[in-house]
Amino acid sequence: MSAEPSDGASQDVRAAVLEVLQTFNKTGVNLEDGTRFTEDLNFDSLLVMEFIAALEDRLDISVPLNVLPDIETVGQLVVATEQIVREEHG
């Protein structure tokens, strides 16, 4: 597999994550890889659920609850989402 298409795809995933996340960004902080969901974005469990559902719809993927405990930052979510997109859409 060449690096080119995979980089392009991961740019798309990152853009999609940030686009969806921006609609849930009530605190108005800058969204960077190190931005934390709980501390910086004030996400509670209800908001996490709504956000993940929106992300699933945007990318037509399933994000199992199982991956969430390990995700604290935007960067970690981008990496996890890229992996799911690769698995689901090849």
Added chain:
Amino acid sequence: MADLFDRFESLLARRDSLVGDGGHDPFQVEMDEVLSQTEAMIGNRRTILAGTNNYLGLTFAPESLQAAHDALEAAGTGTTGSRVANGTYSGHKALEQALCSFLGKDHAIVFSTGYLANLSVLSTLVGPDDYILMDADCHASIYDGVRMGDAQIIRFKHNDAADLDKRLARLAKKPGNKLIVIEGIYSMLGDKAPLDDIVAVKKKYDDVYLLSDEAHSLGVLGRYGRGLPEEADLEDDVDFIVGTFSKSVGTVGGFCVSSHPQFDLLRLACRPYIFTASLPPSVVASAKASLELVEKGGALRKRLMRNAERLHSGLSALGFTLGGEISPVVAVVAPEVEIGVAFWRGLIDGGVYVNLALPPATPQNFTLLRCSLCAAHTTEQVDRIIEVFADVADSLVMLPKQPKKKVALG
């Protein structure tokens, strides 16, 4: 030096800010003397119990008391062992047989609590290559059960069959079994699952099973009290029914029934079945006796629903915001947590006990004054509950900075 309990600091701070003023603590209520299914002494006050999930009022049913007494005398105070060791008595098997006949399934397993039934089944039935599709408003025992297992967990929007459909469609190309998990009546708001829509979605896909937790609907819904599947006439479409004896059945314990031919294999694999002591013989005997009363309890269900309608319409007429449809759970939505606590204290001072439910354990992060009705509540008791709600709403207006509209909870 760091203390082991430092990690609970934020929990303690929240507790202190809500109830740390020395007033009555909603989470440390002591029933000093239980007078009946519907009344207890709390401190020196005779209190109407309107938050006990004792829907049919069977906790003092003479037949169940007698059965418990007899079993206690005959078999002792406890089994002192697990179901897979020395803890399966003839009573446990008879209770499982009774559940099979009552619910029309081939196999039944009795667990030591409803919580353990969900932990057992949900952690074991599905493996790492399988998927659980659970309603987002499912009970904590369901969340804990699926977390204890290895399956991939997908949540769908509460009572939204179209959302479930979308999620199943995404998974359709993946191998592995899919288990949909719903509840007959959801505990916090008392709303029912749209079972016909969910069954229709289930039937569109292969390898999909359906589990319904009938904790709050067993004894309540259906002509014979078999829960939502009976009421919806879809009993054959629900593959696994989980339930509890600690609500309508009036004691403690849990179960799961199914007609899957291999169902009994779970006995060899469920850790919360294997590694805990079985129910005491007296509990098992009263559960079996009460199940018969549940099945014959048409008149009790009518009284229960009449009480539910009366409380629902009475509180509604006063202007309270209620969650969900008319059901034996009547949940009053408080506009904020502090008002919820003050309101709860007003009710307890007025001689009415309800459950105070706080975020994040509630749907939509509501603060709820959650009432549950009992068939044994008299009309006078229901009217008294409504009256005390009205009095407390009025009295809270006297508090500073509480505009009347807000205090009227909606």
